[in-house]
Amino acid sequence: MLRLAVxxxxxxxxxxxxxxxxxxxxxxxRFDDPPEHSADGGxxxxxxxxxxxxxxxxxxxxxxxxxxxxEGGDASRVISGLPDGEYRFRLRAADAxxxxxxxxxxxxxxxxxxARAFGFFAVGAAVFLVLIFALLRGRPRx
Amino acid sequence: MTALEEPILPTSVAWGLxxxxxxxxxxLGAWLGRRNYTAADHMLAGRNVGLALASATAxxxxxxxxxTMTAPQxxxxxxxxxxxxxxxxxxxxxxxxxxxxxIRELMPHGFTSGDFIRLRYGTFTWRVFLGVSLIYAFxxxxxxxxxxxxxxxxxxxxxxxxGMTVILTVCVIYTLLGGLRAVIGTDFIQTVIIxxxxxxxxxxxxxxxxFEAIHFDLMEERPELLSLLFxxxxxxxxxxxxxxVGEIFHSNVWWSRAFAFGRNVGFRAYLLGGLLWLPIPIVxxxxxxxxxxxxxxxxxxxxxxxxxxxxxxGLTGAIVVFIVVFAALAxxxxxxxxxxxxxxxxDIYRGHIHPQASQEAQLRATKVIxxxxxxxxxxxxxxxxxxxxxxxxxxxLYFTGAFVASAIWPIVAGLYWRRANPQxxxxxxxxxxxxxxxxxxxxxxxxxxxxxxxxxxxxMVAGTWLFPRPFDWDRLARDDHDAPAGRDTPEVAT
Numbered sequence: 001m002l003r004l005a006v007x008x009x010x011x012x013x014x015x016x017x018x019x020x021x022x023x024x025x026x027x028x029x030r031f032d033d034p035p036e037h038s039a040d041g042g043x044x045x046x047x048x049x050x051x052x053x054x055x056x057x058x059x060x061x062x063x064x065x066x067x068x069x070x071e072g073g074d075a076s077r078v079i080s081g082l083p084d085g086e087y088r089f090r091l092r093a094a095d096a097x098x099x100x101x102x103x104x105x106x107x108x109x110x111x112x113x114x115a116r117a118f119g120f121f122a123v124g125a126a127v128f129l130v131l132i133f134a135l136l137r138g139r140p141r142x
Numbered sequence: 143m144t145a146l147e148e149p150i151l152p153t154s155v156a157w158g159l160x161x162x163x164x165x166x167x168x169x170l171g172a173w174l175g176r177r178n179y180t181a182a183d184h185m186l187a188g189r190n191v192g193l194a195l196a197s198a199t200a201x202x203x204x205x206x207x208x209x210t211m212t213a214p215q216x217x218x219x220x221x222x223x224x225x226x227x228x229x230x231x232x233x234x235x236x237x238x239x240x241x242x243x244x245i246r247e248l249m250p251h252g253f254t255s256g257d258f259i260r261l262r263y264g265t266f267t268w269r270v271f272l273g274v275s276l277i278y279a280f281x282x283x284x285x286x287x288x289x290x291x292x293x294x295x296x297x298x299x300x301x302x303x304x305g306m307t308v309i310l311t312v313c314v315i316y317t318l319l320g321g322l323r324a325v326i327g328t329d330f331i332q333t334v335i336i337x338x339x340x341x342x343x344x345x346x347x348x349x350x351x352x353f354e355a356i357h358f359d360l361m362e363e364r365p366e367l368l369s370l371l372f373x374x375x376x377x378x379x380x381x382x383x384x385x386x387v388g389e390i391f392h393s394n395v396w397w398s399r400a401f402a403f404g405r406n407v408g409f410r411a412y413l414l415g416g417l418l419w420l421p422i423p424i425v426x427x428x429x430x431x432x433x434x435x436x437x438x439x440x441x442x443x444x445x446x447x448x449x450x451x452x453x454x455x456g457l458t459g460a461i462v463v464f465i466v467v468f469a470a471l472a473x474x475x476x477x478x479x480x481x482x483x484x485x486x487x488x489d490i491y492r493g494h495i496h497p498q499a500s501q502e503a504q505l506r507a508t509k510v511i512x513x514x515x516x517x518x519x520x521x522x523x524x525x526x527x528x529x530x531x532x533x534x535x536x537x538x539l540y541f542t543g544a545f546v547a548s549a550i551w552p553i554v555a556g557l558y559w560r561r562a563n564p565q566x567x568x569x570x571x572x573x574x575x576x577x578x579x580x581x582x583x584x585x586x587x588x589x590x591x592x593x594x595x596x597x598x599x600x601x602m603v604a605g606t607w608l609f610p611r612p613f614d615w616d617r618l619a620r621d622d623h624d625a626p627a628g629r630d631t632p633e634v635a636t
Binding site for chain 1: 218219220221237240241244360363364365366367368371372373374376377379380381383384387439440441442443446550554555557558585586588589592595596599
């Protein structure tokens with residue numbers, strides 16, 4: 001039978017190394033399961049952070065036009081009403097250096113085509129008109 | 143669970159309000175239900191509800207937690223069209239007006255929508271209908287319990303599960319005590335609170351923020367919300383209308399009222415209730431458009447209404463929202479608990495388990511079922527955000543849209559088309575629900591009801607046209623109060 005024998009000192013050193021490696025990662029805010037696409041211009045960004053964060057949005061990869069859209073201790077933000085385009089978001093701890101962004105994501109917004117939208121609209125209107133007709137004409141016969 | 147930085151309502155105030163209104167609703171339930179001696183008293187309030195109470199209960203029940211909390215969510219996600227689209231739900235009530243009259247004429251002794259489907263279409267279609275109806279009822283119950291928990295968490299920072307448990311428990315208790323009579327009586331008071339509170343909040347929001355600031359900040363931050371060519375919102379318009387129609391046409395919440403209202407009251411009550419309801423989602427939803435102007439962070443879309451109100455009005459706003467939403471929640475939760483327990487009692491307990499159950503046995507069963515429904519709802523609502531469909535209020539609500547919209551045509555055809563085919567009715571619901579659900583996952587939540595209704599229409603018309611099955615309308619009135627379930631097949635007229 002295989003027997004695992006680890007010296008207690010080595011074990012402690014291993015744990016210490018893991019803690020030291022994991023420490024900085026846990027302290028930095030990270031997006032949690034970020035979306036990649038949206039067909040209605042909206043989504044919710046969730047993040048994990050030990051304290052307050054700064055969240056910025058930009059339209060280009062170099063974040064030239066970045067602006068703060070949230071600063072505080074909440075853990076998520078609903079984004080909505082965006083037109084077609086690629087949107088960049090970045091996150092840092094509120095008390096970190098201004099350039100110390102800990103996570104970045106890109107979300108592509110591509111709305112349904114208007115042809116599809118009006119197609120569904122037309123189907124809905126047709127069903128509704130048939131319903132009105134059925135109710136107006138609906139006196140039982142026989 | 144999404145949490146806010148700092149609660150707006152002090153915990154002690156929140157608990158005080160919860161306790162005060164809990165005592166009020168439970169006391170009213172006990173008082174109003176003191177003359178319920180039989181199952182018919184408990185389930186149908188003596189079948190003689192007058193116009194004022196009837197209109198109030200129609201409107202108040204339709205002003206749900208979904209109206210007061212999902213309407214702002216839809217405004218935040220789908221903009222102006224989302225808000226207006228939600229108000230089209232009023233057409234469900236208005237179009238049910240002629241149906242209510244027809245139902246009362248055809249089945250003067252009827253109890254549930256299930257009774258009608260069983261007698262009209264036979265056992266197979268009845269069972270499919272029960273499945274559709276119970277999925278919807280359960281989804282609606284969970285969404286309202288969730289709304290209660292979200293509200294209390296958003297405003298007072300009280301744990302979501304604790305708040306949800308308290309609200310659900312209160313509604314179960316007073317529904318248990320008072321039956322439909324208590325439900326209708328409390329609805330009247332709740333209507334006054336809802337209309338007054340919602341109007342006050344909208345007026346204060348406009349007064350404090352102003353239209354110009356709202357418009358400017360929306361154009362800067364969320365421009366699609368003001369676009370008339372917002373594709374998802376265009377798809378949503380008729381989806382929501384048909385969802386509302388499907389909810390009302392099939393649900394025993396509305397059928398039980400059609401049976402309970404006095405003769406010639408149903409038509410006017412539903413018409414008036416619908417017209418009164420029309421502006422409520424616009425008023426409730428509008429406040430969400432002020433979010434960018436106010437610089438509020440919305441951590442979860444279904445929290446936006448309470449957050450804006452509290453931001454604009456501070457403690458007073460938080461208290462008003464708390465009371466309004468608690469009233470809206472209670473007025474709908476109680477109705478749904480009562481109507482669903484009636485459906486389960488009549489169509490499952492009496493229909494499938496104990497066909498010879500006496501009135502007293504049914505009354506006892508109704509009460510046990512109210513408690514069981516409350517427990518199941520509590521269990522499911524406890525997993526908000528952890529189960530895919532039970533994500534946000536809108537996501538859960540519109541999931542049920544595929545089911546209910548597919549029931550529109552079986553109901554309309556059953557009431558008005560003498561040759562409606564029973565098998566077509568069952569398949570209209572099955573295929574409509576199936577394809578509606580497929581579209582929910584493949585396209586978006588904003589098309590599920592629309593697809594369900596369209597498929598259901600095609601199946602119902604084609605089935606009836608190809609295989610007509612004449613029906614004797616008089617059979618409904620003849621058999622509606624004593625036909626044992628499980629052996630009925632639609633009778634062919636001779």
